[in-house]
Amino acid sequence: LTTRHDLARWRGELGDAAGAAAAFAEVLADRERVLGSDHPQTLTTRHDLARWRGELGDAAGAAAAFAEVLADRERVLGPDHPQTLTTRHDLAHWRGMAGDTFGTSAALAETLEAMERLLGRDHPRTLAARADLALWRGKTANAAWSVHAYGELLDDMLRVLGPEHPDTLATRDSHANWRGTSGDAEGAAAELAELLPDQEHVLGADHPQTLMTRHSLARWRGEAGDADGAARALAELLEDMVRVLGPDHLRTLAVRLDHAHWHGEAGDIAGAAHLLGKLLEDMVRVLGPDHPRVVTARQELRWRETGAGEPG
Known part of the structure; x- marks a missing residue:
């Protein structure tokens, strides 16, 4: 089970979030059956499964799962255990991804204070929490x-x-x-x-x-x-993204959106609109019609088609 857990983690780290989530779900079922729901390794698998569900785009679901893991880790391991602190950190992060930017900053500041006290300022987990706090403070303008x-x-x-x-x-x-x-x-x-x-x-x-x-x-x-240089660089990058991550990966779709944007900024409005039209079809298929990135692509397409104003 430990090897399967590690393989699932590396699968996700290499870009296959869907495969990682599926693999962790299988490992979790076996760990609950063999070790029980409160075993520390079972809790670790639940923690990692929550992360990769978030990476798939379900930030609210990931936050809810982390909240459940946190309650169980506090009960089983105690509130000051390093793994409990890690779950507090990740819960704050995914609440931010779900939209609670200011709440995340406050929660991370509290978690960081506990990590510095219990683990030390130079501990890798403390450094990771400092990085996340810097990220979310930036998102608060x-x-x-x-x-x-x-x-x-x-x-x-x-x-x-x-x-x-x-x-x-x-x-x-x-x-x-x-x-x-x-x-x-x-x-x-x-x-x-x-x-x-x-x-x-x-x-x-x-x-x-x-x-x-x-x-x-x-x-x-x-x-x-350098709009022209940006468009050329993104065209080259897109080929590698499709080869490495696949055409439907969220990051591939993001590169396609920026490629279309800078293609238009370089002067080819019609070409940008054509790229955006094809991209929008794929984004709706992969993400659904109401995903925030789909909304952004629609706004960009309308802007390119009219040739006026700024995209929303």
Whole structure:
């Protein structure tokens, strides 16, 4: 069961969220039968299953599942157990993904205080909580605070984890993106251009995080004024996304949306509208007609078809 659990986790980390969720559901049924519902390993599988359900797009369902796991971990392991603290962290994160941005920031601040007290400021889980707090504080329209927080966190990650640790690379990516969000598109693009070869070296060219950095780099180059370069970079990235993650993966669809956007910004309004029309059909099929990304694609398509205003 432990091997099957680990295989399910790596399946998700490599981009197959649906496969990971299905595998964790199977492992959970067997662990409940063999070990019982309160066994720590059973609770761990429930925790991981909740995460990958969230990664599939059901943020509210993930938050509800994490709330149930948290109650059971507090009862079985105690409120100060490291695994309980991890579940508190993830519950706050997925509540934010479900829309409660301000509540998430407050919950993460409380969780971080407990982690620093119980685990220490340099513990990997504490560092992860600091990263999430920086993310959600930024989403409350405090981008400048997030740039500063990610900068401090990066210094600590370099000291504790080293420059090639995946979490250090992810923090560099986040710092660059919040720098762009705060208004410095050129600086964000420059940071991401430096990060990309390090990710390719450590993680590989086809790793999902490497692909996401290429996506962000194209975006900030576009925001810095190079719409044509952004469109070309996204066209190249799209081929790799389809090959690695598949045509219906959420991140592939996101790249298609940005590719169409920057195609239009580069001057080809009709071509952008054509790309968006085809994309919208696929997004409705995969996500349903009311998904927020479908709404965004519709707004972008209407804007391109009229050729006026700004997309909502």
